[in-house]
Amino acid sequence: MRYWMYRLLASDPGRKRLRTASKVTLSVISSVVVMLIIVLSAGGQITAAIFAGVVGMMGILVVNDDTEKEQKLTTVLLAASSACSLATGSWLSKWGIAADLFLLLVVFLALYLQRFGSRYFSICMIAFMSFYFVMLLKVTFAQVPWLFASIATGILFAYFYNFILIKDKPEEVLKRSMGSFHIQANLTLNIVIDIVRDIKLDKQRLANLDRNVKKLGDYARVVSNELGSTDPGGIWPGLSTSQLRLYIFDTAMLMETLSPSIRRLKEHRALENHSIRSSLLLVIQSIREAEVLNREQVHYLENAAASLQSLRQLLRTLKLDKRNEEWLYLIRRIESIANHIIDGAFGLQQSLQRTSSDGGTSDPLEKEDTEEDAKNEEEEGMRPTTKKAIQALIAGGLSIVLGHIYSPAHQYWILLSCFVVLLGTETVGRTLVKAVQRSVGTFLGAIAGFIIALYLTGIQDIILLFICVFLAFYLLPISYTLMMFWITMLLALMYDILLGGINEQLMAARVIDTVAGVGLGFAVSALVYPQRTRDKVTTSTVEYLNSLKEYVDNYIDRFREKHSAFNLADHALELDQLLQTLIDDASPLYRGWFGRSGIQQQLTVLTAINFYAKHLVASSTRKSQLNTDEKFEELINHVQLSLTDNIEALSAVIRGEGQAQIVNLEEERRQLERLPEESESSEHEMLNHLRLLHNVHYIWRINESIVYLARQLGAEPKSKG
Numbered sequence: 001m002r003y004w005m006y007r008l009l010a011s012d013p014g015r016k017r018l019r020t021a022s023k024v025t026l027s028v029i030s031s032v033v034v035m036l037i038i039v040l041s042a043g044g045q046i047t048a049a050i051f052a053g054v055v056g057m058m059g060i061l062v063v064n065d066d067t068e069k070e071q072k073l074t075t076v077l078l079a080a081s082s083a084c085s086l087a088t089g090s091w092l093s094k095w096g097i098a099a100d101l102f103l104l105l106v107v108f109l110a111l112y113l114q115r116f117g118s119r120y121f122s123i124c125m126i127a128f129m130s131f132y133f134v135m136l137l138k139v140t141f142a143q144v145p146w147l148f149a150s151i152a153t154g155i156l157f158a159y160f161y162n163f164i165l166i167k168d169k170p171e172e173v174l175k176r177s178m179g180s181f182h183i184q185a186n187l188t189l190n191i192v193i194d195i196v197r198d199i200k201l202d203k204q205r206l207a208n209l210d211r212n213v214k215k216l217g218d219y220a221r222v223v224s225n226e227l228g229s230t231d232p233g234g235i236w237p238g239l240s241t242s243q244l245r246l247y248i249f250d251t252a253m254l255m256e257t258l259s260p261s262i263r264r265l266k267e268h269r270a271l272e273n274h275s276i277r278s279s280l281l282l283v284i285q286s287i288r289e290a291e292v293l294n295r296e297q298v299h300y301l302e303n304a305a306a307s308l309q310s311l312r313q314l315l316r317t318l319k320l321d322k323r324n325e326e327w328l329y330l331i332r333r334i335e336s337i338a339n340h341i342i343d344g345a346f347g348l349q350q351s352l353q354r355t356s357s358d359g360g361t362s363d364p365l366e367k368e369d370t371e372e373d374a375k376n377e378e379e380e381g382m383r384p385t386t387k388k389a390i391q392a393l394i395a396g397g398l399s400i401v402l403g404h405i406y407s408p409a410h411q412y413w414i415l416l417s418c419f420v421v422l423l424g425t426e427t428v429g430r431t432l433v434k435a436v437q438r439s440v441g442t443f444l445g446a447i448a449g450f451i452i453a454l455y456l457t458g459i460q461d462i463i464l465l466f467i468c469v470f471l472a473f474y475l476l477p478i479s480y481t482l483m484m485f486w487i488t489m490l491l492a493l494m495y496d497i498l499l500g501g502i503n504e505q506l507m508a509a510r511v512i513d514t515v516a517g518v519g520l521g522f523a524v525s526a527l528v529y530p531q532r533t534r535d536k537v538t539t540s541t542v543e544y545l546n547s548l549k550e551y552v553d554n555y556i557d558r559f560r561e562k563h564s565a566f567n568l569a570d571h572a573l574e575l576d577q578l579l580q581t582l583i584d585d586a587s588p589l590y591r592g593w594f595g596r597s598g599i600q601q602q603l604t605v606l607t608a609i610n611f612y613a614k615h616l617v618a619s620s621t622r623k624s625q626l627n628t629d630e631k632f633e634e635l636i637n638h639v640q641l642s643l644t645d646n647i648e649a650l651s652a653v654i655r656g657e658g659q660a661q662i663v664n665l666e667e668e669r670r671q672l673e674r675l676p677e678e679s680e681s682s683e684h685e686m687l688n689h690l691r692l693l694h695n696v697h698y699i700w701r702i703n704e705s706i707v708y709l710a711r712q713l714g715a716e717p718k719s720k721g
Contacts, residue, residue, distance in 0.1 A: 003187070010183035013222040014173040021474035023161045024060050028469050030157040031056035032462075035150055044146045047137055050494060052150035055082060057469065058129055059158025062122040072163060074119045078126045079155040083148055085127035089134035090141045100400050103131055103412065107396045107419055112389035128419070132412055170230040177226050178293070181219045181248065188212040188255050189288040192262060196281050201266045209262070213255045220252040221580065224573045236293055238351040242567055247292065247348060249569040250341045253618035254287075256611065257337050261330045270327040279314050280331070282307040283338055292345045295352040304342050311335055337618050384426070387529035392422050395524035399517055406516070407509055417442075417517025422525065429533030429588025431525040434480065435518035441484025442514040446507040448485070449492025453502045456493075465493045533588050537599065540582040542651050544606065547571070547578055548613060549647045552702065555616050556640040559628050559692075568617040579610045605709040612701040620695045627688050632672065639668050639699065646706045653713040661718035662710045665703050672696070 012018050035052035039045060059078055065071045085106070092099040106128045113120030130151075133139070139147065162168075191209045195202065224245060232239045271277045286304035291297040312335060318328060399418040403411035421438055425431040456464060472486035491510070496502040525531075554566040582603070589599045628636070642663045649660035673693060711717070 006183050006187060010180040010187065010219070013180040013219050014177040014226065016173065017474050017477055019166060019168070020060070021470050023166050024057050024473050025466055025470040026166075027056035027060055027154070027157045027161045028053040029466050030161075031150075031154045034157075035153045038149065038153075039146065045143065046497070047139075047143075048146040048150045050497065051133055051147055052153045054129060054133060055126070055151050055154025056157050057154075058126045059155050060162050061473070062125045063162065064118045064122065068163065068168075070119065072159070074122050075155060075159050075162065077119070077123055079151050081123040081127045082130040082151045082155075085130040086134055086139075086147050086151070087144055089131040090139050090144050093135060093138065099131075099135065103128070103415070104393060104396050104400070106131065107415075108389050108393045111392050111422070112385055115383055115385040132416060135412055136410065170226070171234045174223070174226045174230045174232065175235050177219070177223045181216070181223050181251075184212070184216045184219050185251055185255065186288050188216055189284055192258050192284055193281060193288070195262055195266070196271060196277060196284065199272060206259075206263055209259050213259045216255050217252055217576065220248050221573065221577055223248055224577075236352060238354060239348060240351075242570065243344070243348055243351065245567075245573065246569045247341070247344045249573055249614075250337065250344050250618065253614055254334075254337045254341055256614070257333055257618070258284075261334055265327050265330055268327040270324070270331075275314055276331065279307070279311040280334070283311050283334075287338060287341065290345060292348055293352070295349060298349050298353075301342065301345050301349060305346070308335065308338055308342060333619060340618065382529070384531075387531075388422065391524050391528050392419060394528055395422065395520050398520050398524070402516060402520070403513070407513060410509065410513070413510065413513035414517040414520070417514045418521040421518045421521040425525070427531045427533040427536045427585070427588070428522075428526045431522050433588050435522045437479075437481040438484050438518050439515050441481040442488045443511050445485040445488025446492065446511050449489040450502060450504060450507045452489065453492050453496040461493050461497055465490055465497075468493065533585070537582065537586045537589065538654055540578070540585045541602075541606070541654050544575070544578045544582055545647050545651045545654075547575055548609065549644055551575060551613060552616075552643060552647070552699070553640065556636060556699070559636050559695075560633055572614045572617055575610055575613055579606060582606070601712070602709065605705050609702055609705045612698040612705065616698045616702075619698070621691060628692065632689075632692065635668060635672055636696070639665055639696075642668070643699065643703050643706075646703060646710065649715055650706050650710040650713075653710055653715050660710065660715045662707050662715045663718050664707055665700065669700050
């Protein structure tokens, strides 16, 4: 019970899903209830109350501007847009084709005007939904004043909940996100402790550990993104963004190291050694107990440092031999990364303590240079927003024609599904996935909604409607299918209330219209200005490799330069985000019925490369100076150039740009390892050289993976002659 309580607390980093779903639900409830009281007391129609709920929902969901000031202005403009669309719809309802053309214009502008900012999409989106509502319920011009009151009520409550009662506070979101990160880290460490304590190899626990490590990586990306716009010094005075990011990176890397290392230690029976198992347990337990951001609990960090020192002393007593050569280096890797975490944690505590004694002055926010990455180049050809708008215009026109032929009573149902499936889908593959998810969710939701509507009446319908609203938007970031399930149930209940009853023909028509709409949307996206999923994956892969090249270049520069402004830990987290974007882009190619082994192999190798790249900074020396000689620098410079060429060659073969050549660096690796043997080196020099080899270990692993993938894609080995 305790485990699931912590799991629930950690499941929503920053409580973003909860806050959004709560604001939407409360806005809908307040708008509907207040407007219902007004219409019942003044003799109006219940449709006005339902429309107030629709406006209250849209007033929160479609407002996505960058700043709070812009969001407030957009919210006010939504009222004007909805009112204009409402009046226009009630007037044009007599002129069928004119109404169709107006709705197509709104659909086109909603996607075309996104190039100028999200505000224009928001304005057009609420105009579309207002017009759709008018046409669905055959609103007359005499009913418009009541619906104007609905708009005012819905926007008022949306503004109230969004900017006053449940106002978004970046500092609170960051603090809660860090809380979720720490809970997930401790849950993961609990699993590690259980595995270490148990002599037997429990594969189910190991699989559970892998899942928790992956989830922690997701949380690390969430917190890292929050740090891009929020100063941690406002919550923990004295802490800088780079300090906290480095701590997050080290913690995530410790878990990524523990997962495979513990597995291999089990396989080699290393944990049957009582001293090793006890020391390792003590280190893990002390790290779990340390409250890094609590300045009153510094003694836990001191305990962690003492336990790590005990493990280090134990390692010094173990001589490398045939019995331990398979696993001793695994313990050393754990010790090295645990040391980074504890050092970083002490640095955080020192900043907190120093600031407390200085009167609470916080360091200024380390703003990221947004201008550095600004993209001013003109895109060749037509803009993506224009292509998407043309797709929506063509698909929308076909949807309206089909709607008039198939279901003239609800002629815009097909258009709604077609329009929504085109939103936010850059590629043909993503459109297909969204189309399938929407169809499945609608089908299941229609069945459930129809059955439930038969047994519920009056206030029960209203209560369940609000529950559907909450669950739909709480689950949206997790599953679009689940969101559509609850939205379709919501619509079934609304039809039951608005139309005085629901039947199987109506819900069957809804499902068929949805399938027809998403089918048209997919067909048009595949035939008109199609963006192939393969092309998008290629672009994302090349972007990842370019970032990897910059990262590796700056890492190797450390062996020749004393100082560098390049933050390796920050860049490692950015690499992680780029890889996740690539995996998301490629998902239509390897999931479900459309799986392809080729892309899966490519993603597997790139995931391995990303793992090795992060371990470059996670396992390397940080504080002490790297002492190199002329021969080492000459060789490492050659390795850097060759590795850069290999990454560029891999990018070329992925883009399909002719024959590329790659270089195997095994000979250079052997030369680096032989350097001390070629001269009479002191023991100190030998130890320094071993440390250098440790720092470049993952360079070889990265290159091996790049060479392997490039050769699989058709690259040829380059002659060194």
